[in-house]
Amino acid sequence: MGVTTKDLAKICGVSRATITRALHGTGSIKPETKQMILETAEKMGYQPDLLARSLVKGVSMTIGVIVVDLKNQYFSKMINAMEKKMIENKYLLNITLHENDHEIEKMLIRTLVGHRVDGLIISPSGYDQAFWKYLNELPVPSVVIGHKPEAEITTVGIDEKKATRSAVNFIYERGYKHIVFVVPPLKRADSKDNMGHHQRLEGYCNAVKELQLEQRIIYGEQYLEKIIQYMKKTKERPAFLCSGDVFAIEAYGALRKSGYLEKRDFGIMGFDHMDIPFGALSKLSTVDNHIEEIGEQAAEQLLGMIRGERGVRHLEIPYKIIEGETV
């Protein structure tokens, strides 16, 4: 395609090895020769073929990333942070989407490995032992997004259970005695999906048990309608803890439309701190899951593993309660 080391060698009247030496500053080379070579390389617009280099070095300087999709801000923010970290280290990102399909996911892994990526960062479509095994048998290291201390694989994420418990306690301390957990439809019912939401649900259940509160879960497609129905029936002032800012905002809108006012009639709290411009009167209370830091740290971990370091097996990123004005 372009000009190669072979061309340069011919033009400069030296061997290709000398060209390499000039270009890399490795080995010993006469300053003038080097100078001359670099100048002609510049003049001819020489650009190294990184594919060829990868082939011989056995290192592609690219990382494969697999997430469900980029519609959700969650992953795009994470990848944004990851990319910055990686480009600093001269790595390129191959981003692919499994769309919650395990077969697609496996195919993507094969393709990426075929492209000789140096490592993989995955937010998996499912979470079973067999998959960790599969990942561990790959010829490249991989990091999984999401805190999963029992998994036989390197993971990075916040402790969703603990974070949800903190959120419940936070709401409780604000005087709410009726705390309802709102989980949106989880795509598949096989409990393999949305690990995060399941962990949050578990955290909620534990927390209300500890506080000896009534356990109340609103779940599924019609969650907005169900919330309104609940409000109509109850005589209390409940708080809705929603497993995601997006759902909290939808719920907030629905409640306001039905004439209920936040704090006076209900409390509401989100999760994820998506920092969605919330064209509302109040700032949403939520849990910041530090998604950008997760991205950075996942990148960092993977780089370490590529370098051959042992690495932390399960990196727990701290979360943070954002007080807001809705609870």
Add this chain to the structure above:
Amino acid sequence: MGVTTKDLAKICGVSRATITRALHGTGSIKPETKQMILETAEKMGYQPDLLARSLVKGVSMTIGVIVVDLKNQYFSKMINAMEKKMIENKYLLNITLHENDHEIEKMLIRTLVGHRVDGLIISPSGYDQAFWKYLNELPVPSVVIGHKPEAEITTVGIDEKKATRSAVNFIYERGYKHIVFVVPPLKRADSKDNMGHHQRLEGYCNAVKELQLEQRIIYGEQYLEKIIQYMKKTKERPAFLCSGDVFAIEAYGALRKSGYLEKRDFGIMGFDHMDIPFGALSKLSTVDNHIEEIGEQAAEQLLGMIRGERGVRHLEIPYKIIEGETV
């Protein structure tokens, strides 16, 4: 690293050429030999080295993508659509972020070209003739995001000017005689950035001139404060056309907080149709710029160019006014 065609050749007792033939079904090969080779390949878990293949074929099956960042839903949605289209065609995406820095952008282009991407999709940090020339001189085809009919390069996008005029007319027809255009701070003041916003501004100016309305632009950092100030002074019922849903939602929140009610006291319209869960009482009126279609079509165009087709020089994607309830 893994098992290679060389290994397979040795095990099967044939030459590497025969292995290739079996694997690709090209050339003539005895059915039983093929069968046998495929079986052992399967058994040994053979995975082709796509880098080596790329090197010899001169085709990497990856596309380089350069956008400002992924914080903005705009680009993540676009890339989401692009990725799907590309993966269908067996292409991988190398996504990189220039962060509005022209030097980084050039570096990224060099890196991607060095990795022998088969094509480039760019939402550039700047828009000048020199850059189109630079792109055209690259050894790979490229597609630019954004409608730019005068550029010497293939572009894909909506006609921002026309769309903004439509929006102004839409607002006017709804009875508003005072239409204020709200542009947020454009990162750099050198008019190179945010081509889209500049085009929209131009469209707005043309439209109000045609309608013989007063031209009023609210611009810069303190736009929220300026909007409120404007409301306090005016005796009319103005409409705010915001160059972006995100800003519209912020503005909406600020106006509501100051006690103004949409439709009764003001109208407001966005741009981009980010479909942000809008925890508000009304559905935001906006312009749908079909960002996903832009992503798909950019991918489609590039694929065509890689195949050697001539391609449309400037592909205009239709926009659509979303009526909403705020104007």
Add this chain to the structure above:
DNA sequence: CTGAAAGCGCTAACAT
């Protein structure tokens, strides 16, 4: 139908 040989562009070990 199959094998031998050359080469993609680069790097690295070993001479000179």
Add this chain to the structure above:
DNA sequence: ATGTTAGCGCTTTCAG
């Protein structure tokens, strides 16, 4: 300080 050689894993003539 420089050149020679071999090889990364694959494909593609060209013979046999």
